[in-house]
Amino acid sequence: MDIRDVASGNSDADQNGATGGNQWGRPSRRTVLAASGAAIAGLAGCLGGSSEGSTETSGGEDSSGDSTETSGGATTSSGDELADTLNFYSWGGSTQEALTEHLIEPFEEEYGVTVEQSSFSSQDKMLANVRSSPEGSYDVIMPSLSGSYNAVKQDLVEPLRLDNIETWSNVLPSFQDFNVVASADERYVAPLYYGTIGMVYNADEVSGSPPFSWDLTWDDQYAGSLTLEGFAFVRVFTTALRLGMDPNVMEGDAGSYEEGIKQVYDAMAEQHEYVTKYWTSGQEQTTLYSNGTAVLGDGWSGRILSLQEDGYDNLNYTIPEEGAYGWSDTFAIAKGSERRYTAEKFLEFAYRPEVQEALSPALGYPPATDATSSDIEALPDFDPTGGDRLVFQDQQFKETHQEDWNSTFEQIKLGQY
Incomplete structure (x- = not known):
């Protein structure tokens, strides 16, 4: 989370975290090494995933330095068919590294879908890029809970078709009971992990x-x-x-x-x-x-x-x-995605217990599902009540x-x- 966005009241995932690391706190090894030869104050820019180390597979960079990506010539899909590619827009730094190793590469191997990655360094920049890009430029994006509130208000995301996400039942009840827009009849985000x-x-x-x-x-x-x-x-x-x-x-x-x-x-x-x-x-x-x-x-x-x-x-x-x-980073399907079904299968894959058991310790935060292990239970944010002590704003x-x-x-x- 990028603390510089707090004064204007922006998303919780913009309010806490570590540059180059998980946005709520743990710096990546790359960031720590980079800072070792500089003033410690260089780490005071501490909130939000970093675009350092981002994988840019197509497109270029916007003026903020975020890597951006367009749909290019990627194969689209309709109905219940898998596309050849999926455009994924996430936090950078250590978050992106963990997602790549424990979620994206296993998904690509099993489904034969190439995930084209790009990254952002703050929720504001992510929302601005999605808003200013043609519909269909992104398939899966990664807003925080409050970032997703703004995304829904700005009509930037599609409702989730939960029938296509068979592992949704693995999500903790506290997340299933929470909707980013209380008055909305439909779900718009799939929480991935949580912190407090x-x-x-x-x-x-x-x-x-x-x-x-x-x-x-x-x-x-x-x-x-x-x-x-x-x-x-x-x-x-x-x-x-x-x-x-x-x-x-x-x-x-x-x-x-x-x-x-x-x-x-x-x-x-x-x-x-x-x-x-x-x-x-x-x-x-x-x-x-x-x-x-x-x-x-x-x-x-x-x-x-x-x-x-x-x-x-x-x-x-x-x-x-x-x-x-409580806070969470989530997955959402960008408005106008032509690979919506493939995106839903990506979310379904992410909620598999074996995926969460590997991914969660690498991210440093407990999963928003009932998946558990000794490594997950050792995480500081782990709530042994199954999420009952998490309160979302x-x-x-x-x-x-x-x-x-x-x-x-x-x-x-x-x-x-």
Whole structure:
């Protein structure tokens, strides 16, 4: 996720992650090596899959540097026939590398379909390229949940014909129950994997065993050593969870949004007194936790996993008992795809248990299906409840209220609330 898009309220997959890696946190080996000879600040551009290492098989580059691709002379298909090729537009970097090895190449081998790849570095750029390209230029695209909300609003994607995706039943109930546009009658995205904005704690300083409650981040014993993600929509969402509210309705005891949001703002103002710093990038959060400035807060699992691999065994990640903000990267079929059936077979293949069991650990995030293994269960974001502790944001609700959330959060940070 590209944090630079957060100020304008763009997609969750644009709000957290690692340059050149999975967009919510774990840098790819290529990125780490590239950064080793440069200033550490070079990693502060940390959010969003990177176009580094992207496979460009046809087409050229747009002005943003994203690799782009047109349908060219690829063979199309109609009805229930497989096409010879499939145009796939995904995050780049380590995400693309994992998809290529564990999904695309096995699919090509089994189905005899050539997958033509191109990559993007942010959701905004992906949506802009799909929007400005002729219909049929892309077949499968990879939006985040909020990116897919914008894609549906802009009529950039086709509804999923679930009858052609026989493995859809493998998808976790929490994802089957969620629709990116609540009022829509049809499904538009196929979630691939999930992550959370969970709790980070230093086991040397925080006693007890998880799952903890978000109440812990309101405990005055951690005053001056608490760090939190500095975006209003995350603060409002997580605070509502802590108060036992549905963060997509946010009604207080009086049964109204107005009362509920006041309770949320009051709690945020109380918590603010304990915060040493609000972080706004993956690099910033890792610095705060690794140098001991913060011993408790929230964060992205991918970054904490990387710190653990670097020897910071005292830093742990957990999904609190009230749940956590959930996100997902998804597959969607681009509007006007002439290889729609082939795209559906690609999605069906992706949901096979053996594919997910290999792909998920390589991506660093649990699958949005019931596939599991010891490697999957070891991932920081893995929810042993089967997704019950994942809470997804209603993007329309966020869109309606975000301006007020932003302005009030600024007042809280300035001590003017």
